[in-house]
Amino acid sequence: MRIADLGCGNGAWLCDLHDEFAKTGLSSQLDGYDINPINFPVPAFLPSGIQLQQLGIFNPSVDLTGLYDIGHVRTFGITLAQTGVATLLSAVLAILKPGGYLQWEESKVVKFLIHSPPSPGI
Numbered sequence: 001m002r003i004a005d006l007g008c009g010n011g012a013w014l015c016d017l018h019d020e021f022a023k024t025g026l027s028s029q030l031d032g033y034d035i036n037p038i039n040f041p042v043p044a045f046l047p048s049g050i051q052l053q054q055l056g057i058f059n060p061s062v063d064l065t066g067l068y069d070i071g072h073v074r075t076f077g078i079t080l081a082q083t084g085v086a087t088l089l090s091a092v093l094a095i096l097k098p099g100g101y102l103q104w105e106e107s108k109v110v111k112f113l114i115h116s117p118p119s120p121g122i
């Protein structure tokens with residue numbers, strides 16, 4: 001099975017999926033694409049079967065047409081405000097094989113706070 005994670009960030013979702021597949025013995029090729037590779041782990045820390053590549057999904061520099069059984073998107077909401085839902089759907093549908101699946105996860109974020117404890121001794 002061939003699966004693409006679009007806007008994959010640090011590849012965490014693909015790594016979790018790889019672990020789940022390992023339990024079942026399912027074989028897969030897991031490909032992550034992100035316009036900004038800054039959060040990619042170094043390849044030596046990625047399980048075999050996962051590849052991450054720098055790629056803007058709305059104007060891909062390589063042809064991914066019809067390659068994937070599943071396309072996954074998670075927390076793309078901020079980008080959607082600029083591009084619109086239809087543009088994202090077109091990009092994902094283009095990479096799917098006939099009958100392929102899209103899995104799309106978003107959360108309704110009204111307020112996002114990160115609290116850090118005070119430094120010791122201050």
Ligand SMILES: C[S@@+](CC[C@H](N)C(=O)[O-])C[C@H]1O[C@@H](n2cnc3c(N)ncnc32)[C@H](O)[C@@H]1O
Pocket residue numbers: 006007008009010012013033034035036055056057058073074075076079
């Ligand atoms: C909020 S992060 C989510 C990362 C990952 N999906 C996750 O859930 O951990 C959104 C990601 O989308 C990427 N992104 C934004 N626009 C993109 C584009 N046009 N093509 C590919 N990736 C893009 C960003 O660089 C960022 O890593």
